[in-house]
Amino acid sequence: MVPQSIQGAGQYRDKDAAGRVRDRGPLRYALQLLAHRRLRLHRRKNLQTDEKLPGVARHIWDLGFHYDDRTFRGALTGAYRWWNTPGDWGAKYNNFIWDLNLGWRFFRSDNTEAELFATGHNLFNGAQYHDEVFKNPSRWFEGGLRIKW
Incomplete structure (x- = not known):
């Protein structure tokens, strides 16, 4: 759901399953700055000893900036995890991991x-892992043609 204050002024029409033309409301030009922002705090403990469980993300941040005007779309998303890990695990979590998704719908x-479409993962080559055995992949890209029918 896009807040009314940031919706675009344009309108578009679409056909429903019965072939009737329907007004679909404001065009979602919206740069949905805070449409998908999430912060979670986890305080997982052993119920018998009341000790914190290692290897659990204590803080989770997910941020997203989205654009979609039914022809062009884009999303820049970032994820951060603050892990509760012992020092000898070799954890590294000092960066947000940023991904960029772009698309051009050229036929409809x-x-x-x-x-x-084109996607870039881990754009700034950040590190975000709770154990040095399970390191996240470095920067990588993908792209192609997506057909829906």
């Missing part, structure tokens, strides 16, 4: 859609 019909 009643039941078919084609889109070129």
Whole structure:
């Protein structure tokens, strides 16, 4: 759901399953700055000893910036985890991990859609792992053609 204050002024129309043209409301140009922001705090403890459990993320931050005007779309998302790990595990969690998703829907019909897309993962080559045995992948990219029917 996009807050009314940041919705675009345009309108678009679409056909429903019965073929009737329906007004779908404001075009979602919205740069949804805080549409997907999440902070969670975890205080997991052993119920018998009341000690904190190691290897559990104590703080989780997920941030997202989204754009979609039904032809072009983009999303920049970031994730951060603050791990509760012993020092000898070799954990590293001093960076947000940022991903960028871009797409261009160049063909659309009643039941078919084609889109070129590109995605960059871990854009700034950050490290975010709770154990040095399970390191996250470094920067990598993917792209292609997506067809829906």
